Amino acid sequence: MADHGGDARPDPRKTAKAREVLKRNPVPSLLVDLLGDPLDPGYAEAAARPARPGRRRAILYAVVGALVAGGILGVAARVTDANAAGAESTRQALLADIGTAQRAGAELEASAAALAEEVRQANAAAGHGGDDDLEVAGGAVSVTGPALQVVIDAPAGDNGGAVILDRDIQLLVNGLWSAGAEAITVGGVRLRPTSTIRKAGDAILVDNKPVFWPLEIVAIGSPTTMAADFAGTSGYGRFSSFASLYDVQFGVNQLGQVTLPAAPGPVLRYGRVPSTTSAVSTEPTLPTLPTRPTG
Amino acid sequence: MYAALALVVGIVAGIVLSPTVPDWMAPYLPIAVVAALDAVFGGLRAKLDGIFDAKVFVISFVANVLVAAFIVFLGDQLGVGSQLSTAVVVVLGIRIFGNVAAIRRHIFKA
Numbered sequence: 135m136a137d138h139g140g141d142a143r144p145d146p147r148k149t150a151k152a153r154e155v156l157k158r159n160p161v162p163s164l165l166v167d168l169l170g171d172p173l174d175p176g177y178a179e180a181a182a183r184p185a186r187p188g189r190r191r192a193i194l195y196a197v198v199g200a201l202v203a204g205g206i207l208g209v210a211a212r213v214t215d216a217n218a219a220g221a222e223s224t225r226q227a228l229l230a231d232i233g234t235a236q237r238a239g240a241e242l243e244a245s246a247a248a249l250a251e252e253v254r255q256a257n258a259a260a261g262h263g264g265d266d267d268l269e270v271a272g273g274a275v276s277v278t279g280p281a282l283q284v285v286i287d288a289p290a291g292d293n294g295g296a297v298i299l300d301r302d303i304q305l306l307v308n309g310l311w312s313a314g315a316e317a318i319t320v321g322g323v324r325l326r327p328t329s330t331i332r333k334a335g336d337a338i339l340v341d342n343k344p345v346f347w348p349l350e351i352v353a354i355g356s357p358t359t360m361a362a363d364f365a366g367t368s369g370y371g372r373f374s375s376f377a378s379l380y381d382v383q384f385g386v387n388q389l390g391q392v393t394l395p396a397a398p399g400p401v402l403r404y405g406r407v408p409s410t411t412s413a414v415s416t417e418p419t420l421p422t423l424p425t426r427p428t429g
Numbered sequence: 430m431y432a433a434l435a436l437v438v439g440i441v442a443g444i445v446l447s448p449t450v451p452d453w454m455a456p457y458l459p460i461a462v463v464a465a466l467d468a469v470f471g472g473l474r475a476k477l478d479g480i481f482d483a484k485v486f487v488i489s490f491v492a493n494v495l496v497a498a499f500i501v502f503l504g505d506q507l508g509v510g511s512q513l514s515t516a517v518v519v520v521l522g523i524r525i526f527g528n529v530a531a532i533r534r535h536i537f538k539a
Contacts, residue, residue: 169523169527171527172471172523172524172525172526172527172528172531173471173474173475173478173527173528173531174471174475174485174489176482176485176488176489177471177475177478177480177481177482177485178480179485180480180482180484180485181479181480181482191483192482192483192484193431193432193483194483195483195484195486195487196431196432196435196472196481196483196486196487197431197432197434197435198435198487199432199468199472199483199486199487199490199491200431200432200433200435200436200439200469200472201435201436201438201439201442202439202465202490203436203439203465203468203469203490204435204436204437204438204439204440204441204442204443204465205439205440205442205443206439206443206458206461206462206465206494207439207440207443207462207465207466208439208440208441208442208443208444208445209443209444209447209448209450209458210443210458210459210461210462211440211443211444212443212444212447213450213455213458216447
């Protein structure tokens, strides 16, 4: 390695002798060195040195070094092989876990819906009958009626999530609400007043539940006016221009009598069990949920 | 010649014996592999250039593995382990590529 003698400025205080005493190990610019000769400079230096170790010793060095290097390569090959099998089995186990968790979630949801229905009936029996309109709007009860079905999907051969954004779907759903829809499901998930439609990667999450393409949106409402009103909304306009410009699939059909399921029981954030000093209540008490950070 | 034989023996031994790699060592194995490849191709290149030196081969190999592992270890402690691993792989990768190119020129004269 040549000394490039970095500092060219003459320094009067430094004598030639001082320069000799200051032995440095200068390194040329790392990147230049890297792109120049990749061979370890040690080989050239060793070749330039007159004294070399004996042949027997050199062979021993080389053999030991090569043995270790080969051993590392062999072990790495083995480990990579073993990891590939391990990764596959881990993937399968994770998939099984996800399936189990989803089934458990569905069961819990069904039982929550059944319990919410019980609570509703108990309330009604105790004279605290709910407001039907509010219950429909809140998604607490299943709704049957004539419906409008909207089916959206990406152009054929494309992934829906890559083309259609959550805000497009939100606009479409808001259009249905403004057209007079009384109850809406998106991908089979009944919307509540607090429902969210969000995008996570290429997937659309409705109330944190993944829904699948083609996305089917069903809205129950007046059979005579809803379709016409919906055609005048900006959501409809956006999707019809998507359909003509980008070949996005967008279909609107009238359906006959359709029953939309109730949404899972409400998640209470601010509701509390009434204190004992207030009027004695026969309502079944719901456990208070831990407050969760919103958003 | 002996070194090439020893390399093959080492690879076979590593595959056949398949020693269990302790967990703490697992992150350093890929780095060690790259350093080993660098040493092997560097040694081969030096051999073809006629300036092979066994001591330089062994010491540079061991030092490269240790330094590379230390850099990655340090990076892991500082939270930049993957970036420093990339740095090590880039540096050694360029050297491997350059040495293999030199070997290719030596053998095929092209």
